[in-house]
Amino acid sequence: MQRLKDLAVSESGFLFDPYTGLTFSLNQTGRFILEKLRDGLSEPAIRQALESGYQTGPGDDPLRDVREFMQQLRESGLLPAEERS
Amino acid sequence: MSRHDLTIAVTGLNATDNPGPGVAVLRSIRHEPRFTGQLIGLAYDTLDPGLYSEELGLAASFLIPYPSQGVDALRERIRYVHSKFPIDVIIPTLDSELPSFIALEEELRSLGIGMYLPTREQFELRSKVRLAELGQKAGIEVPASQVISDARELYTVHERVSYPFMLKGIFYGAHHVASLDEALGSFHATVAKWGVPVIAQKFHAGEEYDVVAVGDGLGGLVGAVPMKKMFLTDKGKGWAGVAVNDPNLIEMTRKFMAATRWRGPCEVEVMRTPEGRYFLIEVNPRFPAWVYLAAGAGQNLPYATVQLAAGQAPTPLPDFKAGTMFVRISLDQIRSMSTFQELASTGELLAG
Numbered sequence: 001m002q003r004l005k006d007l008a009v010s011e012s013g014f015l016f017d018p019y020t021g022l023t024f025s026l027n028q029t030g031r032f033i034l035e036k037l038r039d040g041l042s043e044p045a046i047r048q049a050l051e052s053g054y055q056t057g058p059g060d061d062p063l064r065d066v067r068e069f070m071q072q073l074r075e076s077g078l079l080p081a082e083e084r085s
Numbered sequence: 086m087s088r089h090d091l092t093i094a095v096t097g098l099n100a101t102d103n104p105g106p107g108v109a110v111l112r113s114i115r116h117e118p119r120f121t122g123q124l125i126g127l128a129y130d131t132l133d134p135g136l137y138s139e140e141l142g143l144a145a146s147f148l149i150p151y152p153s154q155g156v157d158a159l160r161e162r163i164r165y166v167h168s169k170f171p172i173d174v175i176i177p178t179l180d181s182e183l184p185s186f187i188a189l190e191e192e193l194r195s196l197g198i199g200m201y202l203p204t205r206e207q208f209e210l211r212s213k214v215r216l217a218e219l220g221q222k223a224g225i226e227v228p229a230s231q232v233i234s235d236a237r238e239l240y241t242v243h244e245r246v247s248y249p250f251m252l253k254g255i256f257y258g259a260h261h262v263a264s265l266d267e268a269l270g271s272f273h274a275t276v277a278k279w280g281v282p283v284i285a286q287k288f289h290a291g292e293e294y295d296v297v298a299v300g301d302g303l304g305g306l307v308g309a310v311p312m313k314k315m316f317l318t319d320k321g322k323g324w325a326g327v328a329v330n331d332p333n334l335i336e337m338t339r340k341f342m343a344a345t346r347w348r349g350p351c352e353v354e355v356m357r358t359p360e361g362r363y364f365l366i367e368v369n370p371r372f373p374a375w376v377y378l379a380a381g382a383g384q385n386l387p388y389a390t391v392q393l394a395a396g397q398a399p400t401p402l403p404d405f406k407a408g409t410m411f412v413r414i415s416l417d418q419i420r421s422m423s424t425f426q427e428l429a430s431t432g433e434l435l436a437g
Contacts, residue, residue, distance in 0.1 A: 006330075008408060018407035020292065020357075021313025021329040077361070 003078050004038050017078065024076070029054070033069050037079075043070065091122035091395055092170055096149070097178035098128040098135025102415075103320050104374040106178040108135040113380040113387035115141065119400075120388065125170055131428045137418045145170055148432040152181045159185050160192065167196060169433075174199050174394040176350075176387065178371050180256060183208060199394040201302075201349040203370055210345055211368040213253055213284045223344030225337055225365045228287040228356075235281075239268045242285050249288045254279035261288060286366065291358040294329065297372060297379050298338045299386050299393075302348030307393070308386050308402040309338045310379040315410070323375055323413075328382040330407035333363050341368065350376075350390055375411055382409035 008016040013026040015034075026034065032053060036046045043066055050062040073079040093114060097105030107126070114120055126146035128136050136146045147166045150158040159182075166172065175198055177186040187205050194200075203211075210219055213230075220227030229246050233239060242250075249263040252271040256279050260271035268285070275283050298309035311334040314323035338353050352369040372387065379386045382405040389399040428434050 016327075016408055018330045020331065021294075021315070021327045 001038075001040070003080075004034070004073075007034075007038075007078070009034065017076070020077065022076065029065060030069055033066055034073075037070075037073075043067070091120075091173040091391065092125060092144075093122060093174045093176065093391055094125040094127050094166065094170075094172045095176045095178065096127040096182060098126050098133040098146075099130065100134040100138075100374075102318060103322055105133075105135075106372040106374045106376055108138065108141065109374055109377040110176055110178055110372055110387045111135070111141045111143075112377050113385055114391060116377070116380045117385050117388040120391075122173070123170075125166065125172065127166070127175075131425060134418065136428060136434065137420050137424060139418075142436075143434075144436050146428070146434045148428065152185055156185045156188050160189055163189070163193065163198070164196070167198065172198050174391050176200070176372075176390060176394070177202070180369065180371060183370055199396060201299075201390050201394040203300075203345075203348050203351075207345050207347055208370050211347075211351070211370060213255065213286075213367060214282065216284075216286075216365070216367070219341075219344070219368070220365060223340045223365075225340050225344075226362060227365050228289055230284055230286040232282045232284055233272065236269060236272050239265060239272060239285075242268070246285045246287050251286045251288050253284045253286055255282060255284070289356050289358050289362070289364050291356045291362075291364075293366075294331065294334055294355045294357060295323075295326075295373060295375075296334050296338045296353040296355065297350070297376050297386060298342070298353060299350050299390055300342040300345070300347030301393070302346060304343045304346045306335075306339050306342045307389050307399055308379070308384040308405075309335055310382055310384050310386070310405045311335065311338075312375060312378060316412075325410065325412040326375055326378060327411075328378060328405055328407050328409045330405075331357075333357075337363055337365060341365070349393075350386065378409065378411040379405065381411065382406045 006018055013031050015024040015026055033046055036049055046066050047063045095107045095110050097107030099105040100108040111124055123144040126136055126143045127149045129151055149162045177183055187202050190200055214232050216227050217230055231242055231245050251259045252262050253259045254275045258275055262268045262271050294311055294313055296309050296311045299307040301307050311329050312326045313329050314326045316325035318324050350372040352373040354367040356364045356366050384402045384405045392399040
C-alpha cells in the first residue's frame with residue numbers, strides 16, 4: 001500500500017513511480033480506481049463507487065475493469081501479490 | 086583568502102557522446118551557492134569540449150600527459166600547474182588515470198593538494214575480476230562470473246556461467262553472447278582492444294539502475310542518489326534519466342561502503358530482475374558523467390568531495406528529490422581559432 005501512496009499522479013493522469021522510475025498514463029477510470037485504492041477501499045467497494053460515480057452501459061463491467069487494473073498494478077510491482085483477494 | 090576560496094582542478098573534460106565526468110563535476114561545484122573559489126580544467130586533448138565551455142567559468146585550463154606516459158610525467162605537469170595556480174583540491178574523474186593519482190596522493194598532499202580517492206587496495210577490490218569476492222565480502226548478490234585469459238576456456242565456461250552471458254573487457258566494453266560462436270568472436274574483439282583477461286558474467290534480464298555515491302573512507306556513506314536511465318545512446322550511455330528512491334539500492338550501496346570502507350566517489354551499477362532480485366554488476370571508482378543530476382536533485386556529491394579533500398567536514402546532505410530528471414543535450418560551442426591555437430601551442434589556456 002505504501003508504494004501506491006508514494007506514487008506521484010498529476011491531474012492529467014500522468015503517474016510516476018519514484019521507486020522504479022517508471023511512468024504510466026492513466027485514463028479517467030484508472031485515476032478513479034487508483035484514488036480509491038489509495039484510500040484503502042476494497043475491490044467490491046471500488047466497483048460500487050465506480051457504478052455510482054460513472055454512467056455504465058449494458059456492455060460495461062466495472063468489476064472486470066477494477067480487476068484488470070489491479071492486475072496491471074501487480075504486474076508493475078505497485079500492488080504486492082499478498083493483496084490479491 | 087577565505088576558508089571557502091579553494092582552487093579546484095578537475096580532469097575528464099571530454100564531454101563527447103561517451104562523456105567523461107569532468108564537466109558534470111565542474112558544473113556541480115559551480116552549482117553550489119557556498120562555492121566562491123576558482124576552477125581549473127585538466128584535459129588530455131586540445132579539443133576536449135569542456136575546455137571551450139564559458140558556462141564553467143574556468144580560471145585556466147591545462148593539458149596533462151596521458152596515463153600511458155607514466156606517473157613521473159603527471160607529477161611534473163601537476164607541479165607546473167601548481168606553480169602557476171596553487172591548487173587546493175584535484176578531483177580525478179577517469180578510470181584510466183586513477184592509479185597514477187592514487188600513487189601520487191601522498192606526495193601531492195605534501196604540496197598542499199588534497200584528493201579524496203580510494204586506496205589502491207579498494208580500487209583493485211572493486212575491479213570486474215574480483216566482483217565475486219566483493220559480493221561475498223559485502224553480502225551482496227552478484228552474477229556468476231568467470232575470468233577468462235585463453236579462448237580455450239570458452240569451451241567449458243558454460244559449466245559455471247550459463248548462456249546468455251556478458252563478455253566484458255577488463256576496463257571497458259561488454260557484449261551480450263548467447264552461443265559459443267558469439268563468445269569466441271566477442272573474446273577476440275575484446276582482447277584485441279583491451280587485452281586479457283575478459284570476464285564472462287551471467288546475464289540477468291531486468292532493469293538497470295545506477296547509484297552515484299561518496300564513501301567517507303570509514304565504512305559510511307556521505308550521500309547517494311540512484312538513477313534509472315530513460316534513454317540510451319547507441320553506445321549504451323544514458324542520455325536521459327530520473328532520480329529514483331528505491332531503498333534496496335541505497336542499502337546495497339551502504340553494504341558496499343561498509344565492506345570496502347570506500348573512500349571517495351563511485352558509481353554502483355545494479356540489475357533488478359522482474360522477481361525483485363538485485364545484482365551488483367559493476368562498481369566504477371569515480372563519479373559518473375550524470376553526476377550533475379545528484380546536485381540537481383539536492384545532493385551535491387562533487388562539492389561534498391571537495392570539502393572532504395580539503396580536509397573539511399562535509400555539510401550534511403539533505404534527502405534528494407526523486408523524480409528529478411536530466412536530459413543531456415549536444416551544443417555547438419563557438420570560439421575563435423586563437424583559443425585552440427593557444428591550447429595547441431602552449432598546452433594551457435588562461436581566462437580573459
